Amino acid sequence: MPAEQVARVVLALAVAVGFAVLGAHPRVMRWERRFGLTVLATSGFPFLLLGLLFRELGVMTDQLLRDLRPLFEFGLGWVGLAVGMNLDIRRFDRLPPSLAPVMALASVLPILSAAIACTLTLAMLGVIPGEGLIRDALILMACAAVSAPANLDLLLKKFRGATQLVLEVTRVDQLAALGIIGFVAIVFRPDRTVTLWHLPRSGWFMMTLGLGALLGVVLYLLVRKVEDRTEELAILMGGVALASGMAGYLALSVAVVCALAGVVLINFPVRRGERIVSTLREVERPLYFLFLFIIGVSWRPDEWQGWVLGGVFAISRAYGKILAARIAVWRREDFPPWRNLAASLMPESSIAIVVLFSATALEAVTEGAVRWAINAVIVGSIATEIGVQWFQRRERLAIGAQAMNGDPA
Amino acid sequence: MTTRAILTILMVGALTYATRSFVPKGATVTGSGAALAFGFLLIVAVQSAKIFDGLGLPRLTAYILCGLVFGPEVLNVISANMIDDLTIVKGTAVGLIAFLAGCELNFRRLRPQMKAILTISGLTLVGAGVLLFIFFYGVTYILPVTASFTTIQRMMVALIASNVLVSYSPAVVIGILSETKAKGPLSEMSMSVVVLADLVIVVTYALSSAVARLVFPSAGAGDGFEVLAVHIFGSILGGVIVGGVLAAYVARVGTRSGIFTFAVLFISAEVGAALHLNPLLIGLAAGLFLENISPVGGEKLSQAAQSVTMPTFAIFFAVIGAEVHLRAFIHVAPFAIAGAMLRAGGIILGVRTASRLLDLDPLIRRKLPYGLFPQAGIAIALASLVLADFRPWGQVVGTVLLGTIVVNELVAPVFFRTALVEAGETNLEQPEEAVEPSPA
Numbered sequence: 094m095p096a097e098q099v100a101r102v103v104l105a106l107a108v109a110v111g112f113a114v115l116g117a118h119p120r121v122m123r124w125e126r127r128f129g130l131t132v133l134a135t136s137g138f139p140f141l142l143l144g145l146l147f148r149e150l151g152v153m154t155d156q157l158l159r160d161l162r163p164l165f166e167f168g169l170g171w172v173g174l175a176v177g178m179n180l181d182i183r184r185f186d187r188l189p190p191s192l193a194p195v196m197a198l199a200s201v202l203p204i205l206s207a208a209i210a211c212t213l214t215l216a217m218l219g220v221i222p223g224e225g226l227i228r229d230a231l232i233l234m235a236c237a238a239v240s241a242p243a244n245l246d247l248l249l250k251k252f253r254g255a256t257q258l259v260l261e262v263t264r265v266d267q268l269a270a271l272g273i274i275g276f277v278a279i280v281f282r283p284d285r286t287v288t289l290w291h292l293p294r295s296g297w298f299m300m301t302l303g304l305g306a307l308l309g310v311v312l313y314l315l316v317r318k319v320e321d322r323t324e325e326l327a328i329l330m331g332g333v334a335l336a337s338g339m340a341g342y343l344a345l346s347v348a349v350v351c352a353l354a355g356v357v358l359i360n361f362p363v364r365r366g367e368r369i370v371s372t373l374r375e376v377e378r379p380l381y382f383l384f385l386f387i388i389g390v391s392w393r394p395d396e397w398q399g400w401v402l403g404g405v406f407a408i409s410r411a412y413g414k415i416l417a418a419r420i421a422v423w424r425r426e427d428f429p430p431w432r433n434l435a436a437s438l439m440p441e442s443s444i445a446i447v448v449l450f451s452a453t454a455l456e457a458v459t460e461g462a463v464r465w466a467i468n469a470v471i472v473g474s475i476a477t478e479i480g481v482q483w484f485q486r487r488e489r490l491a492i493g494a495q496a497m498n499g500d501p502a
Numbered sequence: 503m504t505t506r507a508i509l510t511i512l513m514v515g516a517l518t519y520a521t522r523s524f525v526p527k528g529a530t531v532t533g534s535g536a537a538l539a540f541g542f543l544l545i546v547a548v549q550s551a552k553i554f555d556g557l558g559l560p561r562l563t564a565y566i567l568c569g570l571v572f573g574p575e576v577l578n579v580i581s582a583n584m585i586d587d588l589t590i591v592k593g594t595a596v597g598l599i600a601f602l603a604g605c606e607l608n609f610r611r612l613r614p615q616m617k618a619i620l621t622i623s624g625l626t627l628v629g630a631g632v633l634l635f636i637f638f639y640g641v642t643y644i645l646p647v648t649a650s651f652t653t654i655q656r657m658m659v660a661l662i663a664s665n666v667l668v669s670y671s672p673a674v675v676i677g678i679l680s681e682t683k684a685k686g687p688l689s690e691m692s693m694s695v696v697v698l699a700d701l702v703i704v705v706t707y708a709l710s711s712a713v714a715r716l717v718f719p720s721a722g723a724g725d726g727f728e729v730l731a732v733h734i735f736g737s738i739l740g741g742v743i744v745g746g747v748l749a750a751y752v753a754r755v756g757t758r759s760g761i762f763t764f765a766v767l768f769i770s771a772e773v774g775a776a777l778h779l780n781p782l783l784i785g786l787a788a789g790l791f792l793e794n795i796s797p798v799g800g801e802k803l804s805q806a807a808q809s810v811t812m813p814t815f816a817i818f819f820a821v822i823g824a825e826v827h828l829r830a831f832i833h834v835a836p837f838a839i840a841g842a843m844l845r846a847g848g849i850i851l852g853v854r855t856a857s858r859l860l861d862l863d864p865l866i867r868r869k870l871p872y873g874l875f876p877q878a879g880i881a882i883a884l885a886s887l888v889l890a891d892f893r894p895w896g897q898v899v900g901t902v903l904l905g906t907i908v909v910n911e912l913v914a915p916v917f918f919r920t921a922l923v924e925a926g927e928t929n930l931e932q933p934e935e936a937v938e939p940s941p942a
Binding site for chain 2: 109119159160162163165166167170288289290311314315318322323324326327328330331332333334335336337338339340341342343375376378379
């Protein structure tokens, strides 16, 4: 390696380690929690910029990306399993039945509004059906689906029912997004796949479901009688890697197969399920940083189309959330004002990073429309974050003014 | 427990085998192949360790054997390409193992024993080295490829071969100490001697291979001694920087230290590969820096890294096992076994001489040689260099060297574990964490 390249690598890695230290700092994490900020908008953003910088400096070589590929697959599997383990059916059973249609609307409306608006925008930007329009629109739909709760203590104070709704909707949203990505992986299977099996799409759909369920059972058998936490971690790592490898061999979506395995695992009578979830969460954050970094390598902020698409994406997604909140408030009298409910559901979840990564980086798709989609999600996410923070600030001021006036509300 | 472990191995083995049948024979899927191999080896290694626990045998041997059995040379569930893709995991594992060793070596605490450590290291290296030199000198008359060599050339072959085979294995020693939670004079002395001696061996190999290149001009150009020296000192400097970063992290952040340590060692292994730096030296220097210079101390980080230690050991030794060239070993088995026995004899002789000179504790005198028998990482790396750099004779002699390493790799951990148990330094009964009652 030439001396100049060595210096770049060392410098770049020093910056990466510095950001990782900052990103993991308890103060940063406290700050994120306090203000209801997402990873993408705060500690993760420097990683995005770093990926961009590394590309410009020529640090990210093909060899390096190839070396890291097993880690990417493992990371997708890990996050997928964590998402799947959110879907504990027993918890859903305990929810009031009247909440179900509200939750479904809150999940579906943003997806639909973003799908319509972004498809039209992509078509106007020259992307034509049959050459990626549907796939790119689906990727954006999946990114539009996921949401992270904002500062619920501030926005939904005294509205326990709504708080529960927001938390459950964010969980369902994540699975909806992975469902869309699973669909993309089946319908747009890469041509380069060397798999010996030739199945119709419905066959691959059944394979995805079957493999996910099978791996869930295998994971259950493996973790059922683990002796200590170290062994549990080893088994989880092994199980996720095995599941990722198997899904990868069949060119199925790694995150989706592992999410299905997670759903099966959490719904079995597994002991210490909470502990497994906490172990998965422990490793999640560094994985998001890694994904953001790799997405940053493909990010092209100099393409105006991405900014246009980003604006459309943010507005249409917000419109869908607002519409869902208004319908929810209309149907349930015990809910807070629709503005608060909409703002609570508005922030973009970190799973959008996984969706983007799963759909782009692993397939090495870097054509124009996909790059615009990356820009759209980044721009949309930051714009949404700014909007939510502005709204939360206004709420905080309003509560402060009420307290000064002696109003108990 | 054993039945469950066997059934799990069979189930995971069948799944992996079925997965490999999805693609044409010999093909692999970049990324997925490595992930599949990683997952399979990790699960199977952990289950095999349970079976070996029941038999009172070291887990390390279980890891190595499961790599050997499921690897390309026997059942071929894990192909050679998949093993190649795991190289990056191996580099990180070597770094982590060395880092843990460095964190355990406190020079202030070891100062009273430093004379003993240096004397034992020197005498065992000389003892085993001399016997192996004579053996390989004799072997050059038997092997067709070296039969026509001049005396100087024979001496060079013997020098290179003995230099490789006198190396120890910090990885195996630390692995056994970690799994048995052993603490005591034997554990400490074994680790100190193997780490110190292997540092010497890396340098002496660089010197002897540079001299051998003068005698065999047809050998590959390789790296000159100056370049190797730069790499050695560069690795140590890199390790100090890594240690500094880790110390700063613990002081300023403190959370997720285990994952952070693993990530930093992963990055240093990746950069180190590009810069020809040795991950073992980087990890060792980082650990030594933390334990001996930084106010943070090594124990805090080595405790934090405990959660990733078991999976790292399992995968590292399973990969080592999968890389064993069993077919080649069968061809050179008599030489390999003779080499292993002579090496063991040299080590015993060295420890006994040191014992007489220093009036060592009888326990150390009797049991220490078992801690010096194991071989793995460094020895394999050096033998691979002989295979690659000194063609055509290097391929034949390198195979003999690898054969001897295989013997030591498989058998020696069993002896070392037994020695630790007999010395009363193990803590096998203490579980890492009691199983919590179900939160239901």
